[in-house]
Amino acid sequence: MSASQDDTATISAAHADALARMVDVVGPEHALADLSAQTAYLHELRGLYTGAAALVLRPKSTAEVSALLSIANGAGIGVVPQGGNTGLVGGQIPKRLSGDDRPQVVISLSRLNRVRSVDADGGTMIVEAGVTLAQAQTAADNVGRLFPLSLASEDSCQIGGVLATNAGGVGVLAYGNARALALGLEVVTADGRVWEGLRRLKKDNTGYDLRDLFIGSEGTLGVITAAALKLFPRPAETAVAFAALPDLQSVSALFSLAEARAHSGLTAFEFMSAFTLDLVTRHVPGNSMPVKTAAPWYVLIELSSHEAGDHANERMERLLSEAIARGFVRDATVATSLAQQKALWRLRESASEAQHGEGGSIKHDVSVPVARIAEFVAAANATVERICPSARPVVFGHFGDGNVHYNVTQPAAMDKQTFLELWTTMTGAVHEVIASLDGSISAEHGIGQMKRDDLRRFKSPQEIKLMQRIKDALDPNGILNPGKVL
């Protein structure tokens, strides 16, 4: 038995025996016990979360996942499912709960990486959990179809994790989040049984919606091993513009106008504050201001058309002319080449990276009803200024979804560590503002470890109780992703 020592407790004989059987399931080369081999699975990107695991297991099939969960459930071993390890709330990293000395294993789904089938005419494909988002996009593209989910981490994040966290990204406005793009799932439940729910139907009213219960449950109710995904026609034409606006009310007015004119042809409506764009152009090489007019807010708009010769750029020009005439927009530019479109998108995509150049940052991924975004930003700015005078909000996000990445960069003169010690106080206060506006404390990143305490603080006791009953019903031994969400 070669499992490494857990971080807190001696492993009992029964647990050791179960771990040895788990090694047998995947084979020794795919049961990582050495800390050095495990490291990539136990630390997340930003270094915010690290964990310990008795084993990191790399099964290659649904049958192996099933066998592993059956053993874990019998022996009471915690299971942390992991995809591309790109989650931002620590859901994919083992967490030791005080008083719980059961060992935990990480189950990496990376080797379940087959595209099982693609039905171009039917507009569906079935992919395994370990297929990366970029690979899924390519599989669709190869048959002339679009899989529209798009995230900054798409080269490494995996479909299983994308669905377990109901990921969002920049395509949500027109196509919906991960939940809206899944027709069916294959899931291994806590007892090791397989739920064969890989339906490819647009309509199916036969019983409870198990699919949507597993989606977004962050690995606490079951392990997603494969999914049937929706494919869409590829747009024939796309237009991308960047606009400067005088205030958030104008951003809101422009959004309403764009939605009324383009409806589902409006495939992106992203916003950035002037300070965000300042960081992007100063700290990320290759970016420059796309418009000459300075303004407090900037918007990236994308229109798509499915009919060739539809002149998407002309439609965009008409929209912007109307918005300028009505005073919503001060200045704007429309990309005239694919290279220019990419350059405009790059400004938006550089927003997270750009913050690294200014020291510490306290981040919030929140949402409010679209009509209340201006109200939220004003109230949150006042709250932040009260807690940490001269801290600098970096405000950007998916305006059309009501989803604000409200990240606060430290005051220029402050020590980074001193600033980061304000994390709990500041996020608590910003989340209070969110609660007062009927918003969500996690729009697209999930709960994981990071927001577990806040979940209990901001959800009603009745909702927590309903969630707990479902958890107990589907995972009676509590082996699935312990210490996450609930």
Place this chain on the structure above:
Amino acid sequence: MSASQDDTATISAAHADALARMVDVVGPEHALADLSAQTAYLHELRGLYTGAAALVLRPKSTAEVSALLSIANGAGIGVVPQGGNTGLVGGQIPKRLSGDDRPQVVISLSRLNRVRSVDADGGTMIVEAGVTLAQAQTAADNVGRLFPLSLASEDSCQIGGVLATNAGGVGVLAYGNARALALGLEVVTADGRVWEGLRRLKKDNTGYDLRDLFIGSEGTLGVITAAALKLFPRPAETAVAFAALPDLQSVSALFSLAEARAHSGLTAFEFMSAFTLDLVTRHVPGNSMPVKTAAPWYVLIELSSHEAGDHANERMERLLSEAIARGFVRDATVATSLAQQKALWRLRESASEAQHGEGGSIKHDVSVPVARIAEFVAAANATVERICPSARPVVFGHFGDGNVHYNVTQPAAMDKQTFLELWTTMTGAVHEVIASLDGSISAEHGIGQMKRDDLRRFKSPQEIKLMQRIKDALDPNGILNPGKVL
């Protein structure tokens, strides 16, 4: 205590006491005990299901529903939630299970009929369960917005029932079914507590998706008392066409072409067999053949545009010209006035009614992957011919959703009752065909009483077990809609 006698059992003193307290909650005038007063709530439209109830209760508020469920849960009284009593599978009618002598009450949500708020800019509204679908459409229209769900029963069906059954209808192709149109819910759970889930957020990844668990659970997990619904921009222009096609492969090819050209601008793609159209024009006054060319299949297409001056009719003409050139379409007509559009829609909307003129009918509401519709119709026709030679399939439905209303009309010379006695044999055999094609035995009508046995026959034991665990977790005393779904 004025509750009427139940149909099978003497009511115990404890149950009688509980029923009396329920009368007190709503007041005697809204606690119907006389059979004559109850009749409208205990018989469904087509006379397929009738039931008995100790009381029909008509609460006027969420608080009253809460009080009623609290009493029912304590005393073990079955609760049948009811909206507009338009369900087609008997879910809204009390059903007595053998060996269960607990009384049942119907809770009608009709008096919870307020539109609580409409946010035109934010694109949301909050309505109570008893608001009819037509009233909800009107509330949206009054502020210049669209609530796109549309059903034949929209003047009487209610939002609570629409969500409890995840209703579909003709707008699903572009806007999704009821599930896709709900942002949040208010639900009274079995213990009488209220889950305040009336969120109006486009993105919210904070814990399990309770909303989608209640939607489509047909009143077996909780009673929906209000919903936050999505509103959409109203189309600026609409074009409607009717086309004659040589075979189902051509229908499929036309659908793919229309989807590629119009994408989400394709707001309806409905199909009807020649025999369906024959019945519609012979039995429903005011209908006539819209095209001169006879063909085995007909399609109604609707294109919508959100930009005025977009010339939706010209886009439709282009689509049909291409389809004719490629041999998919034999003949077609495009409506040139609103009156003509309505006349074309009326052909499709008359399909159910038209069958009444030809005697008995055995109905199936099924779905398959869109690419397999032709395969399904061929196999189902062969199956029906084997079971009842000369029976006449009436095939129509929401082609773009893979949803076929496969209804079988009796042979012209057969006795109606003799034909209807084949119901179980025929639906069982047609559902076997559906199972072999990875389809659904209930695309949009739900399970209710009608398909409860077939659910156990066609779902895996693992799926039934997961559903049962959730049912037991949320309704441990089994009071919610007994004998339905599970």
